[in-house]
Amino acid sequence: MKTPNITQERLRDVIFKTPPAFHYWKDKPQTGGFSPPFFNFIEGVLRTELDHNQIENRRCLEIGAGLSTLFFLSMDYQVTSFSLPDVIDRIQLFLEADDFAVYESLWSPHAGRSEFLLGKHAVDNPDTYACCLIDGSHSVHSVFTDFTYCHEALGVGGVLFVDDTHFPGPSLLAQLLDQLDSYVDCGRHQKLRAFKKVNKRKSFDNMLGFVFSYPEA
Numbered sequence: 623m624k625t626p627n628i629t630q631e632r633l634r635d636v637i638f639k640t641p642p643a644f645h646y647w648k649d650k651p652q653t654g655g656f657s658p659p660f661f662n663f664i665e666g667v668l669r670t671e672l673d674h675n676q677i678e679n680r681r682c683l684e685i686g687a688g689l690s691t692l693f694f695l696s697m698d699y700q701v702t703s704f705s706l707p708d709v710i711d712r713i714q715l716f717l718e719a720d721d722f723a724v725y726e727s728l729w730s731p732h733a734g735r736s737e738f739l740l741g742k743h744a745v746d747n748p749d750t751y752a753c754c755l756i757d758g759s760h761s762v763h764s765v766f767t768d769f770t771y772c773h774e775a776l777g778v779g780g781v782l783f784v785d786d787t788h789f790p791g792p793s794l795l796a797q798l799l800d801q802l803d804s805y806v807d808c809g810r811h812q813k814l815r816a817f818k819k820v821n822k823r824k825s826f827d828n829m830l831g832f833v834f835s836y837p838e839a
């Protein structure tokens with residue numbers, strides 16, 4: 623990573639010391655599931671695993687915006703986010719504050735359900751991203767739909783992160799990725815797993831032999 627400028631350092635300070643609550647569940651504002659060790663893990667994986675041609679690419683596609691959005695921005699990535707409108711609005715308001723308005727030009731938000739919006743984006747932007755984060759709805763159908771389109775949009779040599787693999791949807795996707803020969807496991811931190819895309823294949827002769835176990839919810 624380049625030497626961070628003052629604004630990046632201030633944004634890092636916010637993320638690590640006073641994280642804003644972009645989410646709302648269990649009747650109160652929430653900062654989300656990522657604490658500093660998760661971000662250290664993401665940064666480490668990107669530093670060590672990205673192919674040479676992806677290192678300078680600096681484009682991230684994330685399903686499920688939040689603190690992760692700020693983190694990728696603080697790494698100087700161009701970030702494309704798909705998330706529900708309330709979270710997009712709160713991040714927008716946060717960035718509009720004078721201190722961080724500079725990041726608005728790096729951020730492309732899409733407000734709505736990824737199952738409906740992501741397909742067109744993936745078709746229009748094949749092989750575009752250095753990394754993708756799947757961290758939106760955790761239902762099985764949403765996670766697998768997100769993966770179908772992320773596979774189109776992620777470049778070979780890029781990294782796919784799947785969060786909350788203790789839930790059934792993300793767990794089943796991680797099990798699929800463990801068995802597809804177009805991805806290799808490149809680490810995990812607790813519930814967050816990382817896979818590197820090594821080729822563009824979409825179908826697999828041996829798929830009928832894949833084994834899945836339904837995770838305990």
Ligand SMILES: C[S@@+](CC[C@H](N)C(=O)[O-])C[C@H]1O[C@@H](n2cnc3c(N)ncnc32)[C@H](O)[C@@H]1O
Nearest residue numbers: 654686687688689690705706709735736758759
């Ligand atoms: C677990 S939080 C995301 C955490 C985020 N990565 C962070 O660091 O805070 C889940 C996010 O998914 C979004 N979401 C839920 N269902 C979605 C869907 N069907 N399509 C797109 N985003 C969805 C919510 O808006 C919320 O921002």
